[in-house]
Amino acid sequence: xxxxxxxxLWLAGLTALGAAGAASLKALAQHAEGPSxxxxxxxxxxxxMVVDLDKFRLHKSWNRCIVACHRVxxxxxxxxxxxxxxxxxxxxxxxxxxxxxxxxVADRYRQLPVPVLCNHCNxxxxxxVCPTQATWKRASDGIVMMDWHRCIGCRYxxxxxxxxxxxxxxxxxxxxxxxxxxxxxxxxxxxxxEKCTFCEERLAKGLKPACVEACEHGELVFGxxxxxxxxxxxxxxxxxxxxxxxxxxxQPEVYYIV
Amino acid sequence: xxxxxxTGNRNYWLWVGFLLVIMGTGGACWLxxxxxxxxxxxxxxxxxxxxxxxxxTFLVGVAxxxxxxxxxxYLHNYKAFGKMTILGEFLxxxxxxxxxxxxxxxxxxxxxxxxxFLHPTPNSxxxxxxxxxxxxxxxxxxxxxxxxxxxxxxxxxxRWIKPIILLSIPxxxxxxxxxxxxxxxxxxxxxxxxxxxxxxxxxxxxSAGPALLILLALVLRKISSFEPGKEAIEKLAEIVTYAMxxxxxxxxxxxxxxxxxxxxxxxxxxxxLFKGLEGEGNLAPLMWLSIILAVVSLVLLINPRxxxxxxxxxxxxxxxxxxxxxxxxxxxxxxxxVPSPLGHVAHYAPTAPELLISxxxxxxGLLIITGLYKIALEVRGEIKT
Numbered sequence: 001x002x003x004x005x006x007x008x009l010w011l012a013g014l015t016a017l018g019a020a021g022a023a024s025l026k027a028l029a030q031h032a033e034g035p036s037x038x039x040x041x042x043x044x045x046x047x048x049m050v051v052d053l054d055k056f057r058l059h060k061s062w063n064r065c066i067v068a069c070h071r072v073x074x075x076x077x078x079x080x081x082x083x084x085x086x087x088x089x090x091x092x093x094x095x096x097x098x099x100x101x102x103x104x105v106a107d108r109y110r111q112l113p114v115p116v117l118c119n120h121c122n123x124x125x126x127x128x129v130c131p132t133q134a135t136w137k138r139a140s141d142g143i144v145m146m147d148w149h150r151c152i153g154c155r156y157x158x159x160x161x162x163x164x165x166x167x168x169x170x171x172x173x174x175x176x177x178x179x180x181x182x183x184x185x186x187x188x189x190x191x192x193x194e195k196c197t198f199c200e201e202r203l204a205k206g207l208k209p210a211c212v213e214a215c216e217h218g219e220l221v222f223g224x225x226x227x228x229x230x231x232x233x234x235x236x237x238x239x240x241x242x243x244x245x246x247x248x249x250x251q252p253e254v255y256y257i258v
Numbered sequence: 259x260x261x262x263x264x265t266g267n268r269n270y271w272l273w274v275g276f277l278l279v280i281m282g283t284g285g286a287c288w289l290x291x292x293x294x295x296x297x298x299x300x301x302x303x304x305x306x307x308x309x310x311x312x313x314x315t316f317l318v319g320v321a322x323x324x325x326x327x328x329x330x331x332y333l334h335n336y337k338a339f340g341k342m343t344i345l346g347e348f349l350x351x352x353x354x355x356x357x358x359x360x361x362x363x364x365x366x367x368x369x370x371x372x373x374x375f376l377h378p379t380p381n382s383x384x385x386x387x388x389x390x391x392x393x394x395x396x397x398x399x400x401x402x403x404x405x406x407x408x409x410x411x412x413x414x415x416x417r418w419i420k421p422i423i424l425l426s427i428p429x430x431x432x433x434x435x436x437x438x439x440x441x442x443x444x445x446x447x448x449x450x451x452x453x454x455x456x457x458x459x460x461x462x463x464x465s466a467g468p469a470l471l472i473l474l475a476l477v478l479r480k481i482s483s484f485e486p487g488k489e490a491i492e493k494l495a496e497i498v499t500y501a502m503x504x505x506x507x508x509x510x511x512x513x514x515x516x517x518x519x520x521x522x523x524x525x526x527x528x529x530x531l532f533k534g535l536e537g538e539g540n541l542a543p544l545m546w547l548s549i550i551l552a553v554v555s556l557v558l559l560i561n562p563r564x565x566x567x568x569x570x571x572x573x574x575x576x577x578x579x580x581x582x583x584x585x586x587x588x589x590x591x592x593x594x595x596v597p598s599p600l601g602h603v604a605h606y607a608p609t610a611p612e613l614l615i616s617x618x619x620x621x622x623g624l625l626i627i628t629g630l631y632k633i634a635l636e637v638r639g640e641i642k643t
Binding site: 080081082083084091094095107116125128129130131132133134150152153154155156158159160161162163164167168169170171173184190191192193223245248249 | 283294295296301302303304306307361364366367368370371373374376377379382383385388440444445446447464523547568594598599600601602604
């Protein structure tokens, strides 16, 4: 009797192990398929942005697009520098493009603020490292998404991002939302990571990203890379453009006309 | 067997009480951190991992180092380690639990920790780190409990435990390899982007861990009738010596590659570490101390006369441990963030609550070691109750 019970326990244990093994193999296989798989609409839409630095210089409109973004997304203005949250902001030229900088860079570039944001990389290193799939590249349009309800706040994605595009809520952000939070967009709580989402909530309604809309002179142009007639493709055809740290193989989808 | 940890003399309970007070203080700090967020630490937008994750990394090494007694004893039947093996395994258990605690206190959303298991993600190295650490903890709990239980009954260990013990050997290597992969697979961080990071982690672990084990064994000898054996201590000291030589060799290889190739994004991190960068250089004096301690320890360890002299050996072991703790438990993680990928140089220093929480985790590890070592010594009749 004792022997058969023991046998049963062994069998039960082995079955459980087998099931767990099969599940993890399945999960591995899913990831092994990689990013080239076309699912649904993938291949038809890949959002990208073109930033025209000369137009920004002409119209000095950096702040307008930053404010527009941060207002619609309830991004707090935390005065303590260590705890800052930023979706789109400006960096010095040498910080945004460290390998393009040299001693004799024209002054108009050296002092030029460069708007930077999440590059929505086609090969994002941040999504690869997330242990809970709380951030992922959306198959249908290439947007690097965030699930603020799943994020465990380990900050591995921040460590993996070569652009400093991600912010962590070191403290409760809600008291720092200027003018108070509005109800069209969720606020975040302390302990999660956030970043630019290319305004996926506005795209869903057929609107352009808030920063693009705020720049009236075409400083920022947004569109579909897969559509050869789109405005972004036209600009990429007509201008020489650079991307931030393209040598890392992340394939950023934000292009800069210098 | 657990009941043996629940009896003890006055000094035993004073020590346990002391550890509990430290744990209570740190626990209160953690509640504070839980309520207001990680803003109470010194971490920031640019330095997102700091003291907690560095301790985690260092302690994974201490945990893995148990293999340095397990392998000779079980694979090569090296009898002199008969009494040390269980100490190594128990040290591994305490270290893994501390590792897990350091990960836990570093999380922004600790209440969501089960998301890691609800959404297992094989392409994340963090997932594999949790799998390998959890597995290593289970292996060591099982092995130490079964072998010690058999010893208590004066039986040889059951035969089925042998393959599990053999499995624990490569498993120990895996935990520190995967921990290195957390860092070395990131294109964004040139300081860690080096294939030698995992071998270097293992070399430093296999010197710091056994050095700590020597010190613990000597403490036990002082407070009980435990006798590790002269041969065991000398063999462990040789292991520390070899591993420390290999570690220093690996560090020099890193320095050569970075400094001779002279690629700015690699060199800047070393400048920050050893000289300071844009006025930020709080690690530089510690790094130089680490180098001095490494050199002194090597001199004392390589010379057989000083190595076999217990006084020098104790000093050398402390020097090895402190040197490697500075290197891995302070500098390695922070230097990866300074300068940031955008070239910003941020200031980082752990805050008081951050240190108190860390101290509490170390105290909990010491408490576990105390209890487990007490059990091991009593089973062998080396403590009179």
